[in-house]
Amino acid sequence: MIEEKLQQAISQGLKELYDIDAEPKSVTLQSTRKDFIGDFTVVVFPWVKQARKAPQQMAEELGKKVHELLPEVVESNAEKGFLNFVIGDSYWQSLLKEVLATDAYGTKNADSSEAPIVIEYSSPNTNKPLHLGHIRNNLLGWSVAQLLKANGNNVRMVNLVNDRGIHIMKSMLAWMRYGNGETPETSGMKGDHLVGKYYVEFDKHYKKEVEDLMAKGYEEEQAKKEAPLIVEAQSMLKRWEEGDKEMRDLWSMMNGWVYKGFDETYKRLGVGFDKIYYESDTYLLGKELVSKGLEMGVLYKKEDGSVWCDLTDAGLDHKLLLRKDGTSVYMTQDLGTALLRHEDFGTERLVYVVGNEQDYHFQVLKIVMQRLGYQWAENIYHLSYGMVELPNGKMKSREGTVVDADDLISEMEAQAKEMCREKGKNCDMDETSLEALYHTIALGALKYFILKVDPTRNMLFNPAESIDFNGNTGPFIQYTYARIKSIVRKGAEANAVAFDETASQVIGPKEKEVLRLIHDMPSTIAQAAAAYSPAQIANYAYSVAKAFNSFYQDTPILKCENDNLRSFRVALCSAVAQVLKNTMNILGIEVPERM
RNA sequence: GUCCCCAUAGUUCAACGGAUAGAACGAAGGUUUCCUAAACCUUUGAUGUAGGUUCGAUUCCUACUGGGGAUACCA
Numbered sequence: 220m221i222e223e224k225l226q227q228a229i230s231q232g233l234k235e236l237y238d239i240d241a242e243p244k245s246v247t248l249q250s251t252r253k254d255f256i257g258d259f260t261v262v263v264f265p266w267v268k269q270a271r272k273a274p275q276q277m278a279e280e281l282g283k284k285v286h287e288l289l290p291e292v293v294e295s296n297a298e299k300g301f302l303n304f305v306i307g308d309s310y311w312q313s314l315l316k317e318v319l320a321t322d323a324y325g326t327k328n329a330d331s332s333e334a335p336i337v338i339e340y341s342s343p344n345t346n347k348p349l350h351l352g353h354i355r356n357n358l359l360g361w362s363v364a365q366l367l368k369a370n371g372n373n374v375r376m377v378n379l380v381n382d383r384g385i386h387i388m389k390s391m392l393a394w395m396r397y398g399n400g401e402t403p404e405t406s407g408m409k410g411d412h413l414v415g416k417y418y419v420e421f422d423k424h425y426k427k428e429v430e431d432l433m434a435k436g437y438e439e440e441q442a443k444k445e446a447p448l449i450v451e452a453q454s455m456l457k458r459w460e461e462g463d464k465e466m467r468d469l470w471s472m473m474n475g476w477v478y479k480g481f482d483e484t485y486k487r488l489g490v491g492f493d494k495i496y497y498e499s500d501t502y503l504l505g506k507e508l509v510s511k512g513l514e515m516g517v518l519y520k521k522e523d524g525s526v527w528c529d530l531t532d533a534g535l536d537h538k539l540l541l542r543k544d545g546t547s548v549y550m551t552q553d554l555g556t557a558l559l560r561h562e563d564f565g566t567e568r569l570v571y572v573v574g575n576e577q578d579y580h581f582q583v584l585k586i587v588m589q590r591l592g593y594q595w596a597e598n599i600y601h602l603s604y605g606m607v608e609l610p611n612g613k614m615k616s617r618e619g620t621v622v623d624a625d626d627l628i629s630e631m632e633a634q635a636k637e638m639c640r641e642k643g644k645n646c647d648m649d650e651t652s653l654e655a656l657y658h659t660i661a662l663g664a665l666k667y668f669i670l671k672v673d674p675t676r677n678m679l680f681n682p683a684e685s686i687d688f689n690g691n692t693g694p695f696i697q698y699t700y701a702r703i704k705s706i707v708r709k710g711a712e713a714n715a716v717a718f719d720e721t722a723s724q725v726i727g728p729k730e731k732e733v734l735r736l737i738h739d740m741p742s743t744i745a746q747a748a749a750a751y752s753p754a755q756i757a758n759y760a761y762s763v764a765k766a767f768n769s770f771y772q773d774t775p776i777l778k779c780e781n782d783n784l785r786s787f788r789v790a791l792c793s794a795v796a797q798v799l800k801n802t803m804n805i806l807g808i809e810v811p812e813r814m
Numbered sequence: 815g816u817c818c819c820c821a822u823a824g825u826u827c828a829a830c831g832g833a834u835a836g837a838a839c840g841a842a843g844g845u846u847u848c849c850u851a852a853a854c855c856u857u858u859g860a861u862g863u864a865g866g867u868u869c870g871a872u873u874c875c876u877a878c879u880g881g882g883g884a885u886a887c888c889a
Contacts, residue, residue, distance in 0.1 A: 252833065262832055264869060274869080300869080301833060344889080384889060498889085525887065534817080535885095542887040549889050578818060579884050605820080606882075642852065672827065675819075677882065679826065688852060690838040691827075698852050706849045713848090746830080758828065758837090765837080768853060777848040785848095792849095814850085 221306060222248055222259070222742075224289055229261055232284035237270040237277075250735065256296055257303025258735060264300045274300035308726045311734045315787075318737060318794040323801050325740035327371030334565050335373040338364050338602075340572035341490070342379045345477045346386040347415035349484050349624040351607050351680060352574070355669050358807065359604055360572040361490040362670055362753040365805045370748035375564055378492045379556065382474050383499045388452040388459065390414045391469050393421035403476050409483065409625065410476025424448055487628050489662065489807055494563070496556065504555025505547055508591055509540050517590040528587055538583050553584050557596070567595035570751070575603040575675070602751050605677035607669075622682060631661035634686040635694075639814075648813070656811055660694050663808045667693030670806050671757040691761050693808055696799060699764040700810040703796045709777055710789035729770040733791060736763045737798050744805070753806055760802040767795045 226243040233239040251257035263278045270277050275297060282295030282302050294305035318324045340360020343349060349357075360376065367374050394401070394417040403410045425448045432442035443449070459466040485491060509526055512518035518528050518540060526541035540551050547555075557569060571581060581601035588596030609622070635657040648656065668685050672678045688694035726734070739759070747755035776792065779785035803810050 247830070249830080249832080254834075260833090262870095264832080267869080299833070381889065386889080502889095523887095536817090539887060544887080546887085548887070552889090574883095575819065576883055582818090603819085608882090638852075642850095676827090677820070681826080684826075684839080687839075692838085692852095694852065695838095698850085702850055702853085704849095709849060754828090761837080769855090771849080772845090772854045775848055779848080814852090 221291060221310060221738075224291065225259055225261075225285070225304065228285045228288040228292075229281065231288060232281050233266060233270075236280055236284055237266070237272075239266055239269050241266070250739070251303045255298060255301075255303055256294075256305060258306045258731070259304045261302050261304075262300055263302055267300065278302040311726055311731065311738075312787075314734060314738055315790055315794055318797065319790060323369075324737075324794075324797055325744055326369040326801060329368055329371055329373045331373055333373050334567060335375045336367055336568040336570060337375045337377055337560050337564050337566045338367070338570040338572065339377050339379055339560075340364075341485075341492070342381060342573070343481060344381045344384075344386055345411075345414070345474050346390045346418045348409070348411040348480060351622040351624065351627065354488070354624050354627070354665070355604060355607050355678075356572055356574070357485070357488055357490045358666050358669050359602065359674055359753065361488075361807050362666075362756075362805060363570070363572065363602060363751050365807060366744070366748050366751070366753055366756065369744050369801075369805050372748075375493045375566070376491070377494045377496060377560065379496045379498060379501070380478075381498050383459070383470075383502060385452055385456055386418070387414075387470065387474070388455045389421040389425075390418040391466075391473055392448065392452050392455060393417040393424070394473065395469070396424075403479070409480040410478075411480030411484070412623075412625070414473050414477050414480075421448065421452075484624050484628075487625070487658075487662075489809075496559075498552070501556050501559065502552050503547065504559060505551035505553070506541070506555075508554050508558065509547075509551060512540075512587075512591050515591070517587075528583075528590070530583065530586060533586055535579075535583060535586070538587070540587075550580065550583065550587070553580075554587060554591070557584065557588055557599070558593070561593070561595065568598045568600070570600045570602055572602045572604070575605055577601070578603055600751065602674060604674040607678055607680050610679065610681050622680070627682075628661065628665070630682075631665050631686055632657050635660040635664070635688075638688055656814055659809045659811050660688070660697060660814070663693030663697050663803075663810075664688060665693075666806055666808050667696070667757060670753045671761070673754045674752060693803075696760055696764045696803060697808070697810050698814060699767060700796055700799045700803070701812065701814040703767065703792050703799070704812050706771075706776060706792050707789060707796065710785070710792070713777055713785070727774065729766075729774055730788070730791060732766050733763075733770050733795060736766055737794055740798055740802070756802050756805050760799060760806070763795060763798055763802070767792075 223243070225248060226246040229246045230241050230243040233241050246261060248259045248261055251260045261281075263274055263281060267274050267277055272280070278297030278300060282297055282304070285304065286292050286295050291306050291310050292304050293307040296303050296305075338360060340363075341353065341357050343353060364374050364376050394414075397420055398417060401413065403413055406413060408416070425446055428446040428448055429439070429442045432446060433439060437445070455466055459470060509518060512528070513520060513526065518526055520526050521543075523543040524545065525539060525543040528538045528540055530536060530538055538550060539548060540554075541547060560566060560569060573581065578601065581599070581603070585596055585599045585601075588599065639653075639657065639660070664686065668680075669678070671691065688698075736759075743755065743759045747753065747759075774788065776785065776788045779788060800810050
């Protein structure tokens with residue numbers, strides 16, 4: 220890596236010129252801004268005091284020194300306290316050669332002997348189909364897993380399905396009352412949508428009952444508690460917990476419908492899991508941990524029998540861990556499942572992709588696990604992401620303002636088809652490949668749109684604007700990739716001369732810009748992985764595509780007079796294609812060879 | 815009440831404490847004898863307010879304003 224050599228040389232230069240001790244790693248390099256000449260820049264301000272020199276003079280002296288120490292540096296210039304280095308063309312040529320000789324430049328292979336990182340994402344409830352919020356979760360989870368893999372980590376993806384609780388009882392009850400035995404087969408509906416329909420149905424009737432009670436003089440709160448439907452649902456939950464066969468059978472059947480539906484949606488989204496946990500299996504876990512915590516004295520019991528953890532010394536509140544009747548709560552289960560995963564996978568690194576409304580929950584989880592004696596819990600990482608908002612406000616299932624995942628994907632596909640037809644493209648493709656292409660483009664648009672935004676931020680999803688294939692979008696990158704592949708194909712026909720890295724080329728500014736971006740790929744992946752941020756990868760991929768298009772515009776590639784120069788540029792195209800493919804792959808986006 | 819997150823062009827998004835704050839969409843104009851014009855090039859326009867730290871602040875600290883979330887014996 221040229222950066223390391225530069226850091227080393229600068230460190231040595233500082234020592235020799237001014238007797239300043241600076242660790243090579245502590246020397247921060249940045250890319251030189253476009254308006255200045257150079258490839259890398261170092262800011263000398265931090266050392267001017269120690270060196271007792273004016274910034275300009277110091278930068279000049281240090282530049283000269285580094286130039287002497289490092290043959291790759293062919294030139295340096297100083298501008299105020301900014302010292303710019305120009306790296307010689309031979310370095311860039313050897314970089315290009317290296318990229319072409321590597322399958323997945325910039326990515327590392329995972330060491331399978333190492334303990335894996337376990338990443339939980341998706342975690343749906345089984346009473347309704349997936350919506351836009353789940354899409355962000357799923358895409359983030361999948362992408363971060365790919366990102367960590369690309370950074371050389373051993374990764375396992377898990378899903379914790381929330382398949383029990385009052386919500387599914389509501390759907391079951393409504394189905395028993397109003398369903399007339401309707402099934403996915405008889406209704407032609409996807410299973411998750413069918414169950415979701417009865418969840419809505421429940422809510423409708425339940426609201427009516429509450430209103431009726433309030434008309435009879437009940438307080439709202441009391442009416443909500445005593446409406447016959449909710450009372451019935453609660454008694455069903457009790458029967459379910461006692462193992463009542465009728466309840467269990469109905470529950471299994473309806474959950475089965477939902478899983479089939481989810482599988483379809485996951486498949487369309489291109490996500491998957493190594494292991495799926497069901498809450499019905501795990502909801503009793505964690506109680507032993509609580510007993511252990513009581514013995515250790517890190518938890519305490521109130522007079523009514525409920526168990527708590529005092530987190531006031533950590534700036535938090537008291538947190539309930541067991542109800543007074545001895546049953547577990549959400550937190551108890553998560554303590555149990557964390558330990559379960561630690562045992563299942565031998566992992567000490569857990570990542571949870573969960574919305575930011577649960578920031579508090581995961582803060583507590585981490586602390587409590589540590590207090591229970593699991594030091595590895597400090598590695599628990601909550602990948603907290605913001606809400607997806609719609610132009611007219613928040614998504615509310617009751618108000619019908621949710622964007623259904625399946626509908627959205629279909630809509631995107633239809634739009635992709637429309638766009639392709641308008642442009643009159645791909646006349647030479649058969650119907651099957653075309654359908655696959657529409658899907659690829661639609662998902663590319665959707666995934667990129669969501670992943671390019673920093674996970675922590677709330678984002679606005681405008682259904683109309685999202686289906687835009689211009690500008691900073693997935694299809695723009697896909698299209699750039701397809702064009703490059705086309706150029707490379709033509710290049711191969713036009714000349715069979717292999718790229719000769721020993722021949723001297725004049726590398727122009729546009730070529731340099733592209734090469735520089737290619738060079739940055741490994742460090743970009745490392746940074747993005749450290750930040751768990753696919754957004755950095757997305758924006759990087761876009762800048763590569765953008766730089767390529769700009770480079771292509773005024774640099775002849777196929778019509779080069781010089782055979783060797785042409786093969787050099789075609790080779791550069793191949794390298795860009797590889798970078799685009801590998802980065803898009805991290806985002807879970809396919810790149811088509813033709814479109 | 816307490817705690818957490820967010821605030822950047824008209825809009826949607828960028829910017830390890832570094833140089834003149836970048837893109838895209840929108841608006842106005844231009845470009846095709848290399849691939850596939852879903853492209854390229856011009857022009858337009860922004861750091862919520864007030865302080866502080868620093869050679870240097872969109873970035874770090876404090877207060878305020880505005881938005882979101884959490885603070886459930888729900889999950």
